Amino acid sequence: MQGMDDADDPVEAAAELAREVAPDLDGIVVTIYPDADTLDTIRPGDADVETANGIARAVGRAMSEGGVEVFVQRADRGAFRRWLAGREDSSEARRTWVDRGRLLRGADALRALGLAAPPPEPPPPRFPPAPGPTADRLLAAHEDPEGGGFDALAEALIGAGRSDVLDLAVRKVRARQSDENAAELWADMLAAAGGAAVGPSGWAELVALPVALPPGAVPDAVALADGLIASGGLAPEEELRFLPGWRSPDAVAELSPVAVRRVLLDLAADREPRDLPPGDTDELARRGFGVLVGLRVDWAIPVWDVIEAGGGLPEEAPGEDETPEARGRALALDRWRGRFAAEHGGCVPLDLVPPSEVGGAIADFLDEAGGHLEGIGEIRAFVEAARREAGEVVCRPEIIGEALELTAYTVEGRFLDSLTLPPDRLPASAEATLGLIGVFVRLVRDAPGR
Structure with a gap:
């Protein structure tokens, strides 16, 4: 492959590289610049504006002809600076910028590049009535x-x-x-x-978050969804949008494939789905499980600037579960679950799954919880002793390093006793153990009456 730096004509070299990599791509993001100042803000000293836009146009044409969906962003200095704030300012980071809220696609993208719109999509196939x-x-x-x-x-x-x-x-x-x-x-x-070529990035899928609910009040669905999104447990290319209310696991399980697709399209269009109305929170609390349903938008669209800088497609990264970043996200999710369980009486968010796997995720949780419950005899004995002394009790948990401290109170707030368990006496991590404790005693964030 001829290096980009050695090419006499950078526009033609870019088009040649685009034709080479197009068979391995489904989509591509290219950037056009309104003026030299904007180009210099985002790619200082990299090229002149006429060449940069000529490359974008040539790449868009080659990719479109190769069957690749072309996304176009019109560079905006303000949007770029807001995106860059809080990130390491490097040429590598700058090349990954995508203005997600204002991407153009389809005919709009090609028109922005000055290219002819593609022919209309063929009509969907028709099937016989029988x-x-x-x-x-x-x-x-x-x-x-x-x-x-x-x-x-x-x-x-x-x-x-x-x-x-x-x-x-x-x-x-x-x-x-x-x-x-x-x-x-x-x-x-x-x-x-459950997945389709819809949404702002060109691909989106339905996801469900099963949640083990504590007896009594059901947590606010919006607060739970916002906490997950802000937990640090999501990949950079992953965007989640949740419906604001709780859904019944039974209602999710009863969705047919056609109904699942309708729900997906409704969420992509920001509509409340008719096929999946909100559940009765009193009934969900009685049953012990509720579900949040949302849309996962996949923003893993290759950016031309990254491909061009590397002279081709990057080598395939290690498996998602093997990277330090992935391990860090998993740890962040565990910490968030632990905090949420402590603050909401033992409420346990499970893993994100496709809607069709909600029943299996709940069954697996119950099996795992049953196995762990056999290993927390010391905690159960502590709670039972407090109940023998005072009747109804609550526990305030606190995670100290990897240890777990439980303090028992009466519902009126009288201190009863405390128990500190180092990690070698816990059946699981301190965060995971909180969810198990919430099965048999109500957890509180603060001592009652304070």
Whole structure:
């Protein structure tokens, strides 16, 4: 590959590099600059404005011709400075800037580059009214995973709202094979329905946050969602938007693939979903679990400036779970869960999962909690002793380093006793143990009456 610095014509060199990497990309962000001052603010001394915009135009044309979705941002000094505040100011960081709130896509993006709009998308496929033949096609595609036709056909059927075809396919598998095979087909269709090329970044998916609720008052759903988003546990390319109210696990589990897609589209358009109304919080508290449902927007769109600087696509990074950044995010989530459990009576947010996996996540939590509960006999004995002395009691937890301190009070606020457990006497981390304790005693943030 010819290096960018050695090219006589940087615009043509950029177009050549774009054609080379296009087969490996689904989308690309290019930047155009209104004037030299803006270019110098964002990429000081890097190029003249005519060349920078010429490169953006050539890359956009080559990428579009290669079937890559082109996103365009019009550089804005104020937006860039706000983004850069709090970040390390380096040329590497500057190249990653994306003005998420004002990206142009589709025909708008190409027009901004001075390019012709692409031809309109072909109309969606039409299916015969009788569901049988199409259901057989879907089953044949599902049984031939190497053929690669299942996802496209399932996507088209979900987009067309053909629940009759999907339901018939499941019934046929159940009759011909087994309940397990039917469940696998249903799960694959739900997975296809839960993500789509929608939203500001070009891809979004439904997510659900199951939460083990304490007896009594249900925490505020908006505060819980805001806490998760601000926890430091999300990847930089991950944006979450949650519905403001609680949803029932049963209602989430009952969503069909077509209903899942409607909910996804409603959230992408900032509409309240008709297929998933808010749950009764009193009933959720009685049942012990509630769910927050939201939209995860994927902002992992490659930026041309990064590709150009590297002379091609970067090498594939290590697995997500192997990086120090990923481990740090996981630790931040655990700390947030611990704080939230301590402040909300043992309320335990579980992991983010697709809506179809809510039931499994709750079952796994109950199994794990049951196993851990057998290992916290010392804590249960401490609580029972306090109850024998005073009847109804509450506990105020405090995490000190890796140790956990519990202080028992009467509901009126009289001190009863305290217990400090180092990590080698805890069944799990101090943060995780808080959620388990909340199963059998009410936790409070402050001593009652203070």
